[in-house]
Amino acid sequence: MARIIVVTSGKGGVGKTTTSAAIAMGLAKKGFKTAVIDFDVGLRNLDLIMGCERRVVYDFVNVINGEATLNQALIKDKRCNQLFILPASQTRDKDALTKEGVGKILKELSKTFKYIICDSPAGIERGANLAMYFADDAFVVTNPEVASVRDSDRMLGILSSKSQRAENNDEAIKEYLLLSRYNPKRVKLGEMLSVDDVQDILSLHLLGVIPESQSVLTASNSGIPVILDENSDAGQAYTDIVNRYLGEEVPHRFIDENKKGLLGRLFGS
């Protein structure tokens, strides 16, 4: 049986696709057979971040409509043979995804995969609802910023009322917080919400803090999930997150500014 993880946020542009690519690669590198699915119908992007955009032949909607088999549509990652990508369709038809269709595909994937990562689109429309509907775990990606925190809370409300687990009165979806684009320096200056501030409001299990990092853009420029950049802070943050998710106890990093500049040392604090 597979574990289905939805990467969600409500708000757009907070780092869901970056996170989906990173944790899918992280889990696959640990030896777990992992599939990552792009639910952003009409705005396919996961393929670019994963660096397989030129290998897309069939997509999610083709499989739902029976125009291709799952095996034809899944793209095997060139760097890790345990990782497979199911690209989104570029159709403009908003109703291309159906609950039955998505459910059928997830069920079939569950037979052979250990983890299925669902990269949710922004918003609370069909694509986002279907991405979270069948989930066992939810990775709520949040930025330390008012609109993102508020939208995350709304998403939590939807997870606990509109998911399959909620409708069947099964054990609730496990919700985790991934606080991304964190800038400890600005937090210290009182310009940015801190981890504790966000936790006071959302009270979720903190899976990790991902710092604001130039390495994310560099990685996406070249189509390499940032977790493969082992020297980068963001890459290490995602590695920690995967390890914590798998049950390892890993101390949190990237919450405090570690390197103190000359001025900081002079003024002390």
Add this chain to the structure above:
Amino acid sequence: MSLLDYFKSTKPNSAKVAKERLQILVAHERRSRHQPSYLPELQKELLAVIQKYIKVDQDAISVNFDSDDEQETLELNIILPDEPQT
């Protein structure tokens, strides 16, 4: 207090403002999330009944639902007009 703290304290702490605003908003939104779905309809019908007897505005009445572990409460608030009616 270090010199740096002194400079910091002269600037308003916008993160603190953000947190306070979020706490109020999120608490409000969570409460309304758990309201029963019949609430808007109930409010509309109550308003119609009251307007049969008293001249009140649309927004003169509010219906709030609250629940904790112990009990559920339905609170009805009607603001009566200032001038005495006949």
